[in-house]
Amino acid sequence: MGHHCCSKQKVKRGLWSPEEDEKLIRHITTHGHGCWSSVPKLAGLQRCGKSCRLRWINYLRPDLKRGTFTEQEERIIIDVHRILGNRWAQIAKHLPGRTDNEVKNFWNSCIKKKLIAQGLDPNTHNLLSSSNRTANKVLPHTHHQQNTSVFSITTSQTNDMKTPLVTLVPPSDTNSINHIPISLHEYQSPSFAPTTRNQSGHSLMEFANSTDHLSHTFLMLSRQYGTKGCTGSETDGPMPFGTRSSMETTTVPSSSMNNVYGFGCIDENSMWGSDLEHFDPTRGEMVMQIQEQQHPQQEKGCEGEADKVNESISSGQNMGTSLMESSNFDFEFVESALLPCGMYCNVNPMDPLAWDC
DNA sequence: AAAAAGCACAACCGCGATCCT
DNA sequence: AAGGATCGCGGTTGTGCTTTT
Numbered sequence: 297m298g299h300h301c302c303s304k305q306k307v308k309r310g311l312w313s314p315e316e317d318e319k320l321i322r323h324i325t326t327h328g329h330g331c332w333s334s335v336p337k338l339a340g341l342q343r344c345g346k347s348c349r350l351r352w353i354n355y356l357r358p359d360l361k362r363g364t365f366t367e368q369e370e371r372i373i374i375d376v377h378r379i380l381g382n383r384w385a386q387i388a389k390h391l392p393g394r395t396d397n398e399v400k401n402f403w404n405s406c407i408k409k410k411l412i413a414q415g416l417d418p419n420t421h422n423l424l425s426s427s428n429r430t431a432n433k434v435l436p437h438t439h440h441q442q443n444t445s446v447f448s449i450t451t452s453q454t455n456d457m458k459t460p461l462v463t464l465v466p467p468s469d470t471n472s473i474n475h476i477p478i479s480l481h482e483y484q485s486p487s488f489a490p491t492t493r494n495q496s497g498h499s500l501m502e503f504a505n506s507t508d509h510l511s512h513t514f515l516m517l518s519r520q521y522g523t524k525g526c527t528g529s530e531t532d533g534p535m536p537f538g539t540r541s542s543m544e545t546t547t548v549p550s551s552s553m554n555n556v557y558g559f560g561c562i563d564e565n566s567m568w569g570s571d572l573e574h575f576d577p578t579r580g581e582m583v584m585q586i587q588e589q590q591h592p593q594q595e596k597g598c599e600g601e602a603d604k605v606n607e608s609i610s611s612g613q614n615m616g617t618s619l620m621e622s623s624n625f626d627f628e629f630v631e632s633a634l635l636p637c638g639m640y641c642n643v644n645p646m647d648p649l650a651w652d653c
Numbered sequence: 654a655a656a657a658a659g660c661a662c663a664a665c666c667g668c669g670a671t672c673c674t
Numbered sequence: 675a676a677g678g679a680t681c682g683c684g685g686t687t688g689t690g691c692t693t694t695t
């Protein structure tokens with residue numbers, strides 16, 4: 297049985313021979329692919345157009361990197377997967393020269409197992425059962441692990457107190473930081489603004505302190521990127537910061553981090569439990585190396601409102617879900633914020649094969 | 654040495670989105 | 675506006691190589 301697009305033709309299936317590859321390469325490099333359904337005929341191949349397209353995109357394209365994934369690439373995949381879930385094509389866009397298929401295979405064959413070995417659920421990036429966590433804690437590298445996430449984040453307050461800037465910083469290259477200002481106003485698009493307001497009509501963004509702003513930003517990135525089936529519970533979706541539902545927790549000492557993948561594996565007791573009470577905010581160390589410029593007055597003034605929000609959340613209001621379901625927020629916004637800045641290095645924004653889709 | 658199991662990766666399939674007529 | 679063609683994506687299967695028994 298062939299594809300519906302070529303069911304009338306007699307097509308070859310299975311592995312491609314070097315001769316077939318050569319024909320396809322020669323045709324596309326001289327004529328371009330144009331309409332894929334016409335490629336097999338024009339190139340003299342007994343294949344369907346869909347198969348030709350796949351072969352070209354996944355294997356023959358000249359800009360493909362091939363070879364084993366680097367540690368940096370691995371971290372990028374994990375970090376982006378935390379936000380996007382199984383959106384392999386989107387993840388692959390962050391890895392020039394890599395295809396979605398390649399990323400997907402690497403994830404399934406390698407990363408998934410590593411995460412499980414670390415006691416992490418590869419789907420949610422949250423911790424697995426408590427027994428796994430206990431085992432994980434005794435690993436030699438569990439404490440004082442350097443945050444190796446590709447992201448570092450700083451926030452700063454603009455004149456407009458409602459608009460802290462979130463800056464994503466590539467690791468270990470502080471001389472060439474590409475600051476990515478993400479105005480939280482960007483997220484307050486009319487399409488989802490109503491769902492971010494509490495009963496008193498205040499936008500959550502407006503009364504959160506800047507730490508909470510940041511938490512919310514990534515909560516929203518997580519939500520708005522549309523993790524399938526994300527309901528806001530701690531096991532349901534990739535959640536940056538390990539944020540359980542909203543602002544209830546945003547600060548975590550880096551010493552509570554315990555895996556090589558940066559901010560994924562977090563001691564849950566530290567994350568959600570009493571350890572938070574002992575966290576020294578002056579260290580400014582958070583899951584993603586957050587440094588903040590706090591405004592004490594504003595922060596104090598926000599507490600009451602924040603409590604209201606927590607109250608509404610704890611009373612069963614699932615903000616994440618409501619955002620997911622009601623928002624038309626375009627997650628491509630995030631792409632546009634991240635990609636042109638070359639935050640993952642080696643990115644050529646002009647490369648149509650790398651970035652066009 | 655041979656069979657079985659495990660693994661990585663290439664390729665296929667089905668479906669939704671988009672384009673075109 | 676409707677319907678068919680095409681594209682692009684994610685999940686799944688197939689294939690061949692390596693390791694284990």
